Each structure stands twice: as C-alpha cells, then as structure tokens.
Amino acid sequence: NAGVTQTPKFRVLKTGQSMTLLCAQDMNHEYMYWYRQDPGMGLRLIHYSVGEGTTAKGEVPDGYNVSRLKKQNFLLGLESAAPSQTSVYFCASSYSLRGDQPQHFGDGTRLSIL
C-alpha cells in the first residue's frame, strides 16, 4: 500500500521558472493538503482541498496554485519560482475532518530555487 506519493523527490529551479509538484494518494481520502517546512518554523499550510474539484487557501498561499481534478491527485504549481520558495514541500491526506482520523504524509519534495 503506497499511501501518499510525491513526485519529484528533489528539484532545482532557476528564479522565474515554473513547475508542478504532484501528490497522489491511494487511500480514497477526501481531504488533501500541501505544506511547506522551513527550518525553525514547523509546517505551514499552503492550500488544501476538501474534495474533488475544490481548493482553498491555507496560511501561506501566495505564489502557489493548486488543482484537484481527480480525487486521488492534488497538484501544487509554482508559476514563477522565487528563492523564498526554497523549502521542503509535504503533501498530506485524510479520510475525514474528524480529529481521530489524522493526516497521512508523503516523504516530501525538496525544492531549491537559485
């Protein structure tokens, strides 16, 4: 059982380039999330989705766009990458909003913007 799979695992971009990070889950989870992890700051929510075709802004949405065209996939896009977006990006999913059904995380995408 793969769980939550993120691709790519590593990427180096130049300032101004664009790219899309892919998250796929095989647990039939309704809810999906994108976080970024920076040193000394824990995880911060970028965008989330409460179901296929829906997205919503999180804590730090600026500079990112997302899409949830299929229930199992949640895409995070950077249209014009900036050095401040150098980070580790984590995707997560959960079956429901209930607190006793916590989020499951992928292994992360390490992104460097030069």
Next chain:
Amino acid sequence: GEDVEQSLFLSVREGDSSVINCTYTDSSSTYLYWYKQEPGAGLQLLTYIFSNMDMKQDQRLTVLLNKKDKHLSLRIADTQTGDSAIYFCAERPSGGYQKVTFGTGTKLQVIP
C-alpha cells in the same frame, strides 16, 4: 491564533527515558498529536490524545496532558538509536474543518 511551542533539541543516552515537551494555546476541546520525522522522510503519526484525556500509553510511548497548563509531553521508555528523529507536536481544535497547527519540532539525539 493558535500557537504550539517545543524545545528545539534533546539528547539522551540509549536505554534512558526521553521526555519531549510541548505547550499549546488553543481551546479546551482539541486533538493533540505527536509525529515523528526521520531524515529524508515525511511525518509519521505516533499517537494522539483528545483534550478530555489525561494520559495515553502505547507500548514504549506515554502521552501526558496537563489541561490546566496546556502542557503535553511524550515519554519514550528505553530509548533506542532508532528513535533519533525530529518529533512534532500538533494540535487541531475539534468541530468541522480546523487547521492543524504544528510546533517547530524537537530533534532527539540518542547517544549509544
């Protein structure tokens, strides 16, 4: 808004107990989680507790909650080198969709 605080670093000897502490600021009705992150990996849920509980034990892990002080701790008995990782405390208020707030993580170093 919500805030979750943890110390940044803890070092223990193999075989000793580790205690990782966390304080939170949100409401009386909340879920509190402990996640483990090994190098190069994502966050793995270890255990969680609801705020109407005082304690939860799961094999070598014991979670203690002091609701009055909003203080949460994770005790790892007989700490092993494989327990070396970053441990994140997180909270999520109950009811509807609520944002999960993560602490900054505590790096646990186990000395052989």
